[in-house]
Amino acid sequence: MHIALDDLPGHSGSTVERQPDGSLTDADLGRGTGDDAGRRPSAVGVLARCSCGWTGPTEHRPDEAGRMSATSDWVVHMRPLWAAAPPGWLLSRSDSLQESVIELAGTWPLQALGVIAHLERWQRTVTEEAVAQARDAGSSWADIGAVLGITRQSAHERFAQARDASGSRRGHRPAQQ
Numbered sequence: 001m002h003i004a005l006d007d008l009p010g011h012s013g014s015t016v017e018r019q020p021d022g023s024l025t026d027a028d029l030g031r032g033t034g035d036d037a038g039r040r041p042s043a044v045g046v047l048a049r050c051s052c053g054w055t056g057p058t059e060h061r062p063d064e065a066g067r068m069s070a071t072s073d074w075v076v077h078m079r080p081l082w083a084a085a086p087p088g089w090l091l092s093r094s095d096s097l098q099e100s101v102i103e104l105a106g107t108w109p110l111q112a113l114g115v116i117a118h119l120e121r122w123q124r125t126v127t128e129e130a131v132a133q134a135r136d137a138g139s140s141w142a143d144i145g146a147v148l149g150i151t152r153q154s155a156h157e158r159f160a161q162a163r164d165a166s167g168s169r170r171g172h173r174p175a176q177q
């Protein structure tokens with residue numbers, strides 16, 4: 001059964017049923033029309049699966065409650081991916097800003113450089129603040145590195161130090177993960 005929540009490209013969730021012979025079948029295949037609609041009487045368990053290849057860690061009872069639990073497993077799998085997906089409207093603003101600066105550089109290059117210097121000043125501060133917030137919220141250096149397109153090690157080296165330098169931030173904890 002397809003899990004109708006916001007999919008991300010390459011991540012489409014569904015629940016699958018474990019048959020007594022150990023095989024997994026799409027839960028929709030057994031959907032009947034009677035009281036038992038929605039599951040095969042023969043299923044012995046239900047679990048979540050994602051089109052990326054991920055399979056839920058827990059097999060639940062083959063009933064509605066079990067199906068809900070399997071759906072929750074998929075949500076847990078998706079949560080960091082949703083969290084890291086930037087909002088499209090903001091990305092398109094960023095794209096149009098980039099186009100404007102490129103255009104400006106063609107006619108008034110020094111003005112364009114002035115805008116770029118301005119962007120660099122605030123993006124450094126905002127990046128460090130966002131990293132600190134992500135750490136406070138429990139994100140690992142690997143999570144942060146993945147979003148920024150750098151390795152876990154580079155993320156740690158770049159930001160753990162900045163964080164130490166900023167002194168006793170709230171919730172400061174030793175660099176790890």
Ligand SMILES: [Zn+2]
Pocket residue numbers: 010011012050051052053054077
């Ligand atoms: Zn997935």
